[in-house]
Amino acid sequence: AQSSVTVFGAIDLAIAHYKGEGTGSKTHLVPGGNQNNRIGVRGREDLGGGLYAWFELEAGYSPDTGTGLNSNNNNQETGLVNTGGALTFNRRSLVAIGGGWGELRFGRDYVPSFWPLYIYDPFRTGVGFGGVTILGSTVTNLRASNSIGYFTPGCDPYLCRGLFAQVMIAFGENPSGTPQEDNGKVAGLRVGYATPTWEASIAQSRTRNDTVREFTQTSGGGAVEAGFARLMVLAGENRTGRPVAALNNGTRAPFWQLGALVYAGAGYVPIAYTRVSRNDPQDSHATKLAFGYVYNLSKRTALYTTYAHIENRNALALPVNVGADAGPAPLPGRSASGWDVGVRHTF
Template structure:
C-alpha cells in the first residue's frame, strides 16, 4: 500500500537515509506537494549446483530486487509537471544497501514533462531494459533473460547508467520512443559514455519493440554494441514471448581474447529466448523460458538454459514463489545461473549448473 506525505516529511526521510539524522532545519525551504513512499521486500532460500560444489543460502531478491523508494510530482499548469524518483536497493538478508552501497542505486532522477514528452536526468535503466523486462516471461527473476541478454548498460549486471539524460516521447497509437545519452565524465567511478534508444509498442495484449545500445570502452576508442528485438502477446490465460539480440563487444574484447569463459558477451554473439506464461487456477501463474547463447567467435563459448517459475498470490501485495533454472555450459565456459539480484558464480569448467529457489515477496 502506498503512503502519501507532504514534501517536508518525505525530504526528512530521504536525508535521514544518507546522514542518519533529520534536523529541524530540513523543513525550511521545501515546497508543498505530495510524495509517495513505496517499496518491495523479497527473501528466498536458494540452493545452487555449481558442478564440483553446492551452495545453500538465504538470499534477498530471487524474484524481485528488494527496494525502498520515494517519488513525487508537481503540477506546473498547462499540461506540464515536474517529478522525481529516488529508489535504493536493499539486501534483506543482511540489511545492507544494494548496488555497491549506493543510497539510491536503483534509480535517482529529476524530470520535467509536458505534452511534448519528458526530459529526465540522473541514474536510470538503459533503454534496452525497458524492452527486455516486460517481455521476459521470468520477469528478470529466477532464470532472468539478463543472464544471456545485455540490457545496454556500462556494467553488464547493473542494467543502469550513471550521468544519464533521457528523452521520453508522447505515445502515438501505442508507440513510444525513449532516447538516452550518458556522459562518461572522464571515466570517474568507472562510468563510460553510452547511448541508446528503444521503440516500444503497447496495444491490447501486445508488447513489442526494438532497442539499440552502444557503450564506449574506458579509453573511448571503441564501443560495445547490441541490437535487441522482442515481442510478447497475451492470449487470455496464457502468453508467448520471444527475444533476439545481436551484439559485438568490440570495446571490451580483443582479437586475441574474443570471448570470456565466465562473462557472457563476446566480440560477436547472438542470443535467443522463447517462453511464456500460463495461469494456474485463480491465484497461480507458471512461467517458463528457453535461452540459447551463441558465441560466434573462435572460442565458441555457448550455453543453453531452461527455467521455470511458479508464483502464487496470497493477496494483491504478497506472493509465494518457487523456481528452477538449469544452465548447460559448452566448450569450457563457466557461465553462472542467476536470479533477479544474485549470480551464482564459482561454476566448474564446462559444468551444467542449476538453481532451485523459493521465497516470499511483499510490496508496500
C-alpha cells in the same frame, strides 16, 4: 505528517539451493527471487496546462544482510562507487518534466536497451532470469549515470502505448582535450509499438568504454496476450570492440529466448527457454530452461518457487544465477541448476 512523496519498495527473500556440476553446491538465503529489492521515494506534481514534474530516488539493497548496492559515477569501468555495501540511490535517481510533447528526464536511469530485456522476460530476476546469460559484464548494461532522456508521450514510466520512442544520452564527464574525453559517453534508442493485447520493440545502447573500446547492447522482442497466457519472444546481443574475459574472450554474445506467463489459479507459471552463444575461440554456447510458480496472496504479497537448469557447451561455465548470489559456476562445458522457495512483498 503528510508528505508530498510516497515511500515505496519491495522486499523479497528465498531459500535457495544452487549447484554447479563438478564444483559443489550452496544453500543460502537469496534476495530477489521474484523481484529485485528496492526502497525509494517518488513524487509527482501537476504544474497545470498538461505540464507535470516527477522524481524518483530508488536504492537497491540485499534484505538477507541489510546492505546496499553500488552505483557508478561516470559510466566508466573506473567509475565504480564502491560503498562497501552501504545504501545509494543506485537503481534510479532522476527528475523529469513532461507534457503533451513527451517527457525529459535527468539523472541516473535505465538505458533504452534494458527495457526489452525486462519487459519480454517472464522472470526478470532470480534464478529463472534469462539475462543471466549475457549480463554482468559492463557498467552500462542496466543503467547510466549523468543521463538525459526523452520519451514520446504516453510512457508511464517505461510501458508505452501506440507508436513510441525513447532516446538517451549520458555524459562520461571527462575534461575536453584528454585521450579519455569520450570514455563513458552513452547513446541509446528504443522504438516500438504497443496495444493492450500485443507489443513489440527494439533498442540499442552504445557506450564508449576505454576498456572494451565500445560496448553495444542490442535487444528486441514482443509479447502477446493469449488469454491463457502472456507469450513472449526476446533476442539480443552484447558486443564489445575487443575480446574481453566477461564474454569468454569473444566480442559478441547473441541470444534468443522464448517465454510465457501461464495463468494458473491465483497466480501464474513463468517459463523460459534461452539459448546464448559466444564468438569465442571455442564457439561456446549454452541453453537454459526455467519454470516456476508464483502464488499471489494479495496484489502486494506472493509466495513463489522456481527451478532452473543451464547446459554449458565448450568453454562456457555460466552459473545458474547472476550477481553476488550466483551460486557455484560449474566446470567449463558442464551444467548448473538451482531452485528457490520465497516470499515477495511490495510496499
